[in-house]
Amino acid sequence: MTQEYRKEKKYGMVIDLDKCTGCGACMVACMAENNVPFRDNETDKLKSITWMRVYQLNNGKSYPNEEICYLPRPCMHCEGHNGHSPCVTVCPAIATDYDRETGIVSQIITRCFGCRYCMGACPYHARYFNWWDPVWPDGMEKSLSPNVSPRMRGVVEKCTFCFHRYQLAYEKAASEGRRELRENEYQPSCTQACPAGAITFGDLINKNQAVYKMKKDPRAFRLLERLGTNPKIYYLSSREWVRRAGDNYHPDEETGIVKNHR
Template sequence: MKKAQEHTAPKKYGMVIDLDKCTGCGACMAACMAENNVPFREDETDKNLSITWLRVYKLTNGKKFPNADVCYLPRPCMHCEGHHGHSPCVSVCPATATDYSYDTGIVSQIYTRCFGCRYCMAACPYHVRYFNWWDPVWPEGMEKMLSPNVSVRTRGVVEKCSFCFHRYQIAMEKVRYEGRAELAEDEYQTACTQACPANAITFGDLNNHDHAVYKLKTHPDAFRLLERLGTNPKVYYISSREWVRRQGDNYLENEGKVVAKAH
């Protein structure tokens, strides 16, 4: 029914992150936090408890000085498609608080439905989900910078990256109002993509031939994280360094060279 109303082809929003360009500066993380009203606490050094929808991991090649190398890897939600929308988290959620949208390919998280069982956190192989162990507290006055576009979460619910779904909604409202059928590529971009000062993140519809991500995902150095689990994630990475691509999955030592395959 919904599809008939919108008259648009199903989209599959995804991201291609160029790890050769990513500088690990963290602007994407701050932009994400500001966009999505992400809370913060006094001590955020325990990264398992630190809510970061987009977390930039530091990878090291394990070699000795001066052959050591470092690469940063930003990790938003992968918005796994699985097989026909059976992403790992969606499959286990008893509350239908998280769902896979066939219209956009976005895995949603509805806070008011979530009752905090955290099955999804156990099921997610990418650790993109975070549980609110505490109520968020903003220092006096700082609640002024909260955005009305994203609900403030409470203690007891799970949250994660939404590909800035509210931006899609706002953009679609405009499209409908103007009587257009399609959203242009630059009308819907995530906060991290917009902020990235290195232009390392590209966001768009993986199904759309005209979008930059469509071509980028077939880059010879493109790969996805834990590809072999069959989660069918929608975030692609590009790295010219073989050791980085190798860390993208649990390869055996004698498995030979990791060659990215075209998808």
């Protein structure tokens, strides 16, 4: 057995937009898993906390040639250059950090003091601020999971790739004497719930895992890749207009770009 305690991993997702139907199950699976609060009026989407949010894109053509495509957007868990994620570099409280063991960008809510620099730095709007204390109607706090602390007013929160599930899976594996997790032992809630099987989760640098091959698909693209955020969410779409929507392209420019995770 090697001395190395845990081998470096880069957990990430490949989301097949050809399969996604926009049903929203990933959004609610995330809310239910992570004790995401809700309010009377959730129609102001700037204030509505959705770690996972499904956007609707369209090709901008007129009837009957319009096409629509749904795009689920969790936190991209950007690696940046060598772990310099946009949000991590601006956080004055080290409340968000790039974990080199898993490649997950953490959010430590008890350290966060709500300056919201990270929200400004995140090009994906993946971070949300708690403008109010969360309130559950009488009795409904019974449905809260002990694996994720409910957040208080004044802190920023975001998708953690269900890090608690990683911990639980790792503990279980360790109790069985294993130091490596099997591919589907650790899956985030959204991945597990997706009825269309559109989300695949795994270690992007492990040759034996599905995501390793899928990210090399010619249909693959990442969001705003040229900002250098090096996001760990890959999208697949067979439609050129969808791939174009993933970044700001000059009309004459072609899509298809550098892929970073090896």
